[in-house]
Amino acid sequence: MAPTFRLSVGSHLAAIAVGAVAAAAYLTVYSNSAQSLADYISAICAKSFGSAPAAEAPYLAENVSAMTKMMIDMGIRPSGDVDTDFVAMMVPHHQGAIEMAQTQLRYGRNEPLRRMAQEIIVTQLQEIAAMRLSLGQPQPPSVPSPDQIPPAAERFEKSSNAQHLVKEP
Numbered sequence: 001m002a003p004t005f006r007l008s009v010g011s012h013l014a015a016i017a018v019g020a021v022a023a024a025a026y027l028t029v030y031s032n033s034a035q036s037l038a039d040y041i042s043a044i045c046a047k048s049f050g051s052a053p054a055a056e057a058p059y060l061a062e063n064v065s066a067m068t069k070m071m072i073d074m075g076i077r078p079s080g081d082v083d084t085d086f087v088a089m090m091v092p093h094h095q096g097a098i099e100m101a102q103t104q105l106r107y108g109r110n111e112p113l114r115r116m117a118q119e120i121i122v123t124q125l126q127e128i129a130a131m132r133l134s135l136g137q138p139q140p141p142s143v144p145s146p147d148q149i150p151p152a153a154e155r156f157e158k159s160s161n162a163q164h165l166v167k168e169p
Contacts, residue, residue: 037075041068059107063100070096087131094124 045064052060073092078085101117101124108114129139 037072038068041071059103062103062106066096066099066103069099084135087135087137090131091128094128098124 042064045060045067049060049064070092073095074089076085076088079088098121101120104117105114108117132139
């Protein structure tokens with residue numbers, strides 16, 4: 001059986017802290033600039049991902065989009081209520097994890113990682129619901145759970161092989 005990895009609450013908080021520091025640094029350095037936070041995050045990722053193979057570009061683009069949205073949505077206006085603010089920041093954080101897991105399902109081929117991505121989607125949705133419930137907030141509308149999406153290479157391979165499996169009359 002493959003090992004299961006879990007991120008601790010400390011890891012989540014550290015990730016949020018790093019994001020907050022990056023956002024604060026951005027605001028300090030670029031507050032007089034026309035550059036948006038989305039542009040800043042995309043630029044950081046573009047620099048890091050610049051050496052990636054072209055075949056990985058769609059996967060990386062989707063992840064950059066999810067991370068950018070997550071970081072922007074975590075930048076809340078404080079309400080004066082720590083609990084409300086915590087949930088307001090954690091919901092987009094968890095939604096970002098869901099979107100990155102969905103991207104793994106679209107492009108990944110490693111079955112243990114794909115199962116983990118499915119598990120991430122389920123647990124993050126449950127945690128979002130629990131946080132909102134704890135504050136008496138309305139639950140988001142129900143959505144169907146994502147089907148297992150075969151990796152892009154497998155989808156292509158199946159469609160190519162399907163031509164050969166059709167029997168001639």
